[in-house]
Amino acid sequence: MSTVGCEHFQEFKSNPNNLDTLRWVHSVFVVGSSKDKRTGLNYNYHQTKIMNSFCHTCNNRGPNLHACIDCVFFGCLPHIREHTKEEHHDFSLELTYGQVHCTKCGDYIYDSELDEINKTNRKRSDTFHRRLFECSTWNPTEEEKDLLTLYTQRVCITDKSQIGLRGLVNFRITCYMNSVVQVLMHTPLLRDYFLSERHFCKTDSESCLMCILSNVFQEFYNGDKVPLLLHKLLHFIWTHAPHVGGDVQQDAHEFFIETLGLLHKHCAESINHTSHAVVTNNCSCIIHESFTGSLQSDIVCQKCKGVSTTIEPIWDFALDLVPGALTLVECLKHFTKAELLDNFSMCESCGLPRQVTKQLSIKTLPTVVTFQLKRFKKSDEGHGKVATKIQFTEMLDMTPFMSTKKADSPFPSDNMYSLFAVINHQGETSYAGHYIAYVRQLKDHWYKCNDEVISRVGLDEVLFSEGYILFYHKHVLGYK
Amino acid sequence: MPQEYGDRVSLHLDVNNGLDSVTELVHTRLVESGWKDEVRLACRKAIVESGDRVPTVDELISTITPKARALIREKVKRELLYKIEHILMNLEKVGYKDLEDI
Ligand SMILES: [Zn+2]
Ligand SMILES: [Zn+2]
Ligand SMILES: [Zn+2]
Ligand SMILES: [Zn+2]
Ligand SMILES: [Zn+2]
Ligand SMILES: [Zn+2]
Numbered sequence: 001m002s003t004v005g006c007e008h009f010q011e012f013k014s015n016p017n018n019l020d021t022l023r024w025v026h027s028v029f030v031v032g033s034s035k036d037k038r039t040g041l042n043y044n045y046h047q048t049k050i051m052n053s054f055c056h057t058c059n060n061r062g063p064n065l066h067a068c069i070d071c072v073f074f075g076c077l078p079h080i081r082e083h084t085k086e087e088h089h090d091f092s093l094e095l096t097y098g099q100v101h102c103t104k105c106g107d108y109i110y111d112s113e114l115d116e117i118n119k120t121n122r123k124r125s126d127t128f129h130r131r132l133f134e135c136s137t138w139n140p141t142e143e144e145k146d147l148l149t150l151y152t153q154r155v156c157i158t159d160k161s162q163i164g165l166r167g168l169v170n171f172r173i174t175c176y177m178n179s180v181v182q183v184l185m186h187t188p189l190l191r192d193y194f195l196s197e198r199h200f201c202k203t204d205s206e207s208c209l210m211c212i213l214s215n216v217f218q219e220f221y222n223g224d225k226v227p228l229l230l231h232k233l234l235h236f237i238w239t240h241a242p243h244v245g246g247d248v249q250q251d252a253h254e255f256f257i258e259t260l261g262l263l264h265k266h267c268a269e270s271i272n273h274t275s276h277a278v279v280t281n282n283c284s285c286i287i288h289e290s291f292t293g294s295l296q297s298d299i300v301c302q303k304c305k306g307v308s309t310t311i312e313p314i315w316d317f318a319l320d321l322v323p324g325a326l327t328l329v330e331c332l333k334h335f336t337k338a339e340l341l342d343n344f345s346m347c348e349s350c351g352l353p354r355q356v357t358k359q360l361s362i363k364t365l366p367t368v369v370t371f372q373l374k375r376f377k378k379s380d381e382g383h384g385k386v387a388t389k390i391q392f393t394e395m396l397d398m399t400p401f402m403s404t405k406k407a408d409s410p411f412p413s414d415n416m417y418s419l420f421a422v423i424n425h426q427g428e429t430s431y432a433g434h435y436i437a438y439v440r441q442l443k444d445h446w447y448k449c450n451d452e453v454i455s456r457v458g459l460d461e462v463l464f465s466e467g468y469i470l471f472y473h474k475h476v477l478g479y480k
Numbered sequence: 481m482p483q484e485y486g487d488r489v490s491l492h493l494d495v496n497n498g499l500d501s502v503t504e505l506v507h508t509r510l511v512e513s514g515w516k517d518e519v520r521l522a523c524r525k526a527i528v529e530s531g532d533r534v535p536t537v538d539e540l541i542s543t544i545t546p547k548a549r550a551l552i553r554e555k556v557k558r559e560l561l562y563k564i565e566h567i568l569m570n571l572e573k574v575g576y577k578d579l580e581d582i
Contacts (some may be wrong), residue, residue, distance in 0.1 A: 032500070046500070064541070077541070087516075107536040127500065131507055442514075 005111030008072060008090055008104050013113065014398060018069075020101070022093065022114075025067050027121045029053065030098040031132070035124040042126055055079050056061065066092040066101065081171045096133060164441060166220050167227030167452035171234060175451055176252040179229060179437035183421040183447040183471055184213070185220050186439040189290045189367055195221060198286070202270040210270065211260045212236055227452040252423050252435050253316075253469055260315060263287045291315050293366035294404040298359045300338070306349035311363050318369035321386050328371065328392040328470065329400075336361050336401045361403040369398070369417055371470040376429065385428055389466060394419050394459060396472055417472035425468045438462045505563065509556045519548045 004010070012018050029052070035042050054061045057079035066080035068074070070089035075082070077429040080092050084103040092101045094108075098118050102109045124133040140148065164185070168178040184190055193199075194217035199332040205211035212232050219228055241258050267285035283292075295314045300307050319331040338359035347354040376388045398415040420440040427433015435447045438457065448457045510516050527535060530536055535543075 077538075081538070101537075107538070130504065 003110045003112050003115070005082065005100070005109035005114070006102050008102050009100070009109050009111055012091060013111075019113065019117075021119050022069055022091075023121070025069065025093055025100050026117055027124070029067055029095050030093070031121045031125045031129065033124075033126045035126065044126065044216075051105060057082070065095045067095060067109065068092050069100075080412075092217070097271045162219050162225065163223050165447060165454050166224070167454050168226050168449070169229040170451040171229060171231075174230070174234065175435040176250045176255055177230065177234070177237070178451055179252050179423045179435040179449065180256045181216065181233070182437040182439050183423060183469075184259075185217065186421055186441065187290070187368060187471070188420070188473060190286065191217070191221075193286045194218075199267065203266065205237075207240075208266045208270070209236060209240075209259070212268045213263065233401045239386060251376070252425070256370075256423075256469065257315065260287050260291060260375060290368045291366050291370070293369070294363040296363040298361070300357045300359070301347040302340075302355045302357065303352075304349050304354075308345055308348055315366075316372055318372045318374055320374050321388055321390065326388070326391060327336065328396070331371075331390060332401050362398065362401050363403045365398055365402070365415060365474070366416075367474045369396075369472045369474075371472070373467055373470070375425065375468060385425070392419065392422075392463065392467055392470055394463065395475070414475075414477040418475045419462070419470065420473045421471040422462055422465060422467055423469040423471075424465050435468075438465065487514065502560075502564065506560060509559065510552070513553045513556050515548075515551055515556070519544065522547055522551075560572055 015343075029049055032046050032049045033042065033044045050338070052074060053065055054074065055065065055076040058076060060076055062076055064077040066075055066077070066088075068075070068083060068089050069091040070084075071087065072086075073080075073083050073089075075092075080101075083089065084092055084101075087105075090103050092103070093099070094101065098114075098121075099108050100111070100114055101107070102363050118132060122129060125132075151395050168181060168385055170172075170178060194214050197214070199210045199214055201208055203212050216228070216230060216233060224281065237255075241262065264283065264285050264287040267287060268283055293314050295312050297312070298307050298309050299309075317332075317335065319328075322334050325331045325334050336359065338356065338357045340357050344353040345356040346352075347356065373390055377386060378385050396417045396419070397441060398417060402415060420436045424438070425433055426436065436451075438461075439447055439449060443449055444459065446457050446459055446462050448455050448461070523540055526540060526543055
């Protein structure tokens with residue numbers, strides 16, 4: 001199906017020069033750049049765009065800036081209408097989304113050829129503009145049409161929707177597993193991945209944790225309200241990773257890391273990866289895409305100040321609880337502090353053993369940052385728990401802990417993270433007691449997941465809780 | 481508008497694609513915070529309520545704009561203010577120095 005604009009636009013189109021003008025104004029003032037297909041040259045119009053994008057009547061830069069297609073005039077919403085009316089100019093182009101307004105019709109018009117202009121120009125752009133993808137007509141494919149006729153029931157997600165909130169049955173002390181599964185179910189990147197069915201299994205799906213988790217996602221989000229029993233997952237863990245899934249209480253963090261490792265392994269097997277290493281730098285599986293960052297370690301010789309740097313991939317940050325550090329930020333400061341090592345270390349530049357300092361910093365941040373507060377001390381007295389309250393906040397700026405501090409850059413580097421889940425441990429030791437999870441759902445709604453029971457809570461309750469594993473998600477996903 | 485002022489603003493917006501990055505950020509935040517869906521619903525409602533005569537986009541803009549502005553989350557406004565302030569402050573420090581070199 002194609003859309004046809006008004007009769008005025010049909011007439012306008014009959015002169016090919018007119019469409020060329022429109023195409024040009026669109027690529028300069030809406031998109032801001034263009035790549036010449038034949039020559040491969042890039043034309044960057046950012047400067048032209050910025051220098052000219054203001055209303056010729058009131059000098060404001062908007063809102064709703066339009067360009068007249070019949071003459072060189074730019075105008076904000078009231079002034080462009082004034083101009084086209086007085087001058088009898090027929091068409092103007094809205095410069096944010098590239099919509100065309102017809103003066104005679106007194107409204108915007110929708111035409112397949114305009115869609116086409118938008119499509120080709122945004123493809124030639126040197127940057128990705130999401131807004132230009134959201135204003136073109138959608139032509140469903142045959143398959144999509146079939147799906148639409150099959151599934152006529154519409155679900156409107158509102159503040160009160162309960163989709164995606166499922167209790168999990170505690171089957172022989174599996175609250176550690178339930179808490180981790182709740183977090184995985186509410187990790188935006190994983191949810192998008194699994195619900196859009198992007199795992200194409202190339203192995204036996206019975207023994208593939210990706211497939212099992214895929215099924216859990218489907219069941220979890222199918223709209224039912226009865227608590228789920230994760231029997232397949234349990235069975236899988238019992239047979240594949242018995243050390244984290246016996247009949248006794250397990251450490252939620254160990255289980256979490258083990259799960260990520262297995263998911264990576266099975267995911268990589270299906271995307272033709274031969275590497276079975278638990279953490280590799282260049283694995284393209286969804287687990288690595290979401291959870292891997294890298295840690296830089298600088299060893300500085302105290303004599304010659306020579307630095308030797310190593311970089312290692314990292315999945316989660318295990319933070320020591322030290323006296324004096326009462327907030328997450330303080331724990332991170334301690335984590336990235338330069339420390340004088342007890343033993344002398346060989347300095348490459350001096351060629352002699354020297355006293356050195358070691359400092360950790362974050363080279364690259366993963367999309368999902370996980371902090372484990374090391375509350376369980378393996379000491380002579382057993383696994384005692386440090387119950388110190390560590391304060392953490394909803395928003396977290398990781399910039400101070402990065403290896404390269406772009407303090408002088410004119411733009412704040414986007415290292416903002418927001419809290420989306422917390423796992424808490426109640427009790428004395430990691431092998432006894434009880435685990436619960438807090439998860440963020442929709443925008444700012446928090447829920448406490450205590451096995452079968454899900455209850456709505458305020459953000460305050462989450463922030464006041466003890467905190468064992470904290471999950472932060474990159475606040476804005478960068479796109480190129 | 482005095483020419484000088486215009487150039488200064490243009491400069492601010494142009495250095496490191498400031499305009500683009502702020503535009504994209506605003507866009508992302510408005511979608512993420514659910515604002516876009518709310519505005520869409522408000523538009524639907526306005527169209528349904530207007531009966532047989534479908535309002536023009538301009539009419540919709542003038543009825544919806546005040547409501548839509550009021551619907552923007554405080555959190556989003558605060559963040560944007562912070563970002564813009566940051567950009568402008570750093571430009572005073574860095575932007576002009578770089579440009580003198582050219
Ligand atoms: Zn104006
Ligand atoms: Zn004109
Ligand atoms: Zn018309
Ligand atoms: Zn599979
Ligand atoms: Zn992997
Ligand atoms: Zn040395």
